Amino acid sequence: MDAMSEEIEGVLDVVGPRLRALRRQRGSTLAEVAAKTGISESTLSRLESGRRRANLELLLPLARAYDVPLDDLVGAPHTGDPRIHLHPIRRYGMTFIPLSRRPGGVQAYKMIIPGRKAPAVPSLKTHSGYEWLYVLNGRLRLVLGERDLVLGPGEAAEFDTTLPHWLGTADGRVVELLILFGTQGERVHVQPRRD
Structure with missing residues (x-):
């Protein structure tokens, strides 16, 4: 053999x-x-x-x-090439880069919102699921129902996506964020580190 x-x-x-x-x-x-x-x-x-x-x-x-x-x-053996080949998805004028390749469950994305003037009255959307986001760079405007929030680098938010919502730039500049999204409404559970 x-x-x-x-x-x-x-x-x-x-x-x-x-x-x-x-x-x-x-x-x-x-x-x-x-x-x-x-x-x-x-x-x-x-x-x-x-x-x-x-x-x-x-x-x-x-x-x-x-x-x-x-x-x-x-238990497939590793191919030896550690590079990850990400394939960006462009939707609604934004770029989504899938960071997880596992089907189903919670999905991870890097999202890039281009720099441009945001609409005065954003068009809120709804869909099933639950979303957690973390701002990496820039200032994110998050409209969630009646609330209009601005999040800066290092700030996070989570919400049920059946609530009307909109994400965009708060100041006309590029915004980069990480998103964890579960279509079945899975929530993110973060445990504090205990030293």
């Missing part, structure tokens, strides 16, 4: 224990996972015990069901 085949065998050998650990962490039964994925209980049991080899047809629905990247299921 060549080195590549040995590496593949090694990766596949850890899939079963990883699947069992994920299922137990989530407190799920084989029957519950089978119902979510359409994979039979016996196949799931054989995967977890190592009596069945994993393939993409089995791993993709399991990655979705457990809400983890496929790489986490197989």
Whole structure:
């Protein structure tokens, strides 16, 4: 067996224990996972015990069901290139840079609001979810319902996005911020450091 085949065998050998650990962490039964994925209980049991080899047809629905990247299921080896290739998204005249690549759950973004004069009466929007933001640079104008706030570098805010809201520049200059957003209304919980 060549080195590549040995590496593949090694990766596949850890899939079963990883699947069992994920299922137990989530407190799920084989029957519950089978119902979510359409994979039979016996196949799931054989995967977890190592009596069945994993393939993409089995791993993709399991990655979705457990809400983890496929790489986490197989313990994929690092490629050696530590660079992260971010792909900016431009919406509403702003730039969003995704910082998290995990599907579902809380998503992290760096948001850049270009320098320009803000409208006198901003158009407030609503959508499902919960948002936490932290101003890195510039002065952010946050309109939240009837409140009109200005946040500077180092200041943070969190709010339910079903409330009418608007984000923009407070002084016509560029604003950079970090955003954590959960579509299901997940709130950010920050614990103080205890030394």
